[in-house]
């Protein structure tokens with residue numbers, strides 16, 4: 001197999017497909033691996049995204065996993081490394097984005113990198129170092145109440161500095177607007193001031209496309225998925241439809257959703273309002289010992305021959321809080337994830353070959369239950385969400401078309417629209 005150009009390390013599974021999607025749209029052939037593979041790469045591609053589940057784990061463990069991924073990517077010939085985190089920069093002062101960045105810098109023996117979660121296609125922009133989600137600052141966007149990674153400060157220079165030993169600086173929008181030469185000059189100036197990492201402003205895709213050429217040859221880039229739109233051109237790659245070609249899809253269609261984010265709540269409602277079959281599952285019944293997965297599969301089987309079905313635990317924040325109050329946050333999450341993963345597996349065993357999964361943690365549980373080891377990345381359904389084609393150790397799940405939807409991504413009609421794209 002040929003050597004890869006770009007080696008990527010993503011801190012969660014849906015985030016990994018988001019990054020892979022932007023690379024594919026810019027012309028790269030990409031596979032996503034679930035965890036760091038044990039053997040050599042068995043595919044002819046331009047980039048590999050190693051999907052970790054490291055977003056909320058302790059820095060020492062995240063560093064160890066990321067360095068293992070780095071070593072594997074280097075062994076596949078990667079010329080540049082991309083550390084992908086969330087477009088809402090999910091991490092507290094004790095978070096691991098800084099420690100992982102610095103460990104990768106040390107391993108790559110590089111003295112400078114950039115950091116920017118900007119993803120304008122999904123309304124994440126960075127201005128004077130402050131991250132906006134839509135029209136509001138990150139800490140007014142709801143992210144200040146995130147159960148695991150509450151973001152109470154939108155100033156990314158401060159947030160990253162709190163996690164880093166190296167000094168953190170800023171490349172602001174005025175520099176970015178002037179393009180490659182100005183960005184490179186600013187990088188040299190920051191380095192001379194002893195700064196090791198700089199947050200980069202980006203208000204639009206044009207900013208990201210101006211940033212791209214200035215990153216050519218930088219050993220490590222750290223970012224959300226947005227920066228990816230400007231990197232393939234550095235390797236002489238231009239957009240092509242072939243990069244996103246997947247084998248033809250067939251089989252039955254289903255959606256499973258464990259995401260409780262606002263966008264997913266709207267998507268569940270839209271699917272129900274469209275008159276499609278949908279079954280809500282109740283975490284308290286799972287806790288009471290009812291075999292909810294078996295019930296859901298018995299419900300789905302007669303319906304699924306006629307079109308896509310949805311099984312969801314999606315609920316609004318009050319309902320989720322009430323369940324968490326009774327069962328505990330972690331126990332409730334784990335119980336629901338296990339049940340949805342069992343349903344996903346059961347659906348695939350019963351002939352589902354096109355599966356939509358909503359929610360990052362939920363996706364992790366489903367992908368693991370299906371023993372999926374590798375995903376080939378196909379066409380985009382909505383910004384940040386592509387169809388994928390699965391390689392799996394489980395014979396049933398081999399060749400399944402799968403999409404892993406981040407909680408906050410996708411239009412309201414996503415659960416119906418997704419299937420129309422595979423016809």
Ligand SMILES: Nc1ncnc2c1ncn2[C@@H]1O[C@H](COP(=O)(O)OP(=O)(O)OP(=O)(O)O)[C@@H](O)[C@H]1O
Pocket residue numbers: 014258259260261264283313314315319320323324332333334335336337358359360361362363405406407408
């Ligand atoms: N009704 C419910 N009550 C309590 N917990 C739930 C309920 N439904 C789902 N959960 C749990 O909430 C968590 C949702 O996280 P998940 O990452 O899947 O979605 P998300 O946060 O919307 O997605 P993303 O991480 O992509 O933004 C999971 O642990 C899931 O099991």
Ligand SMILES: O=C(O)[C@@H](O)C(=O)CO
Pocket residue numbers: 012014015016018019085086087088119224225360384406407
């Ligand atoms: O960057 C994002 O917002 C997503 O790719 C993600 O990481 C969601 O978990």
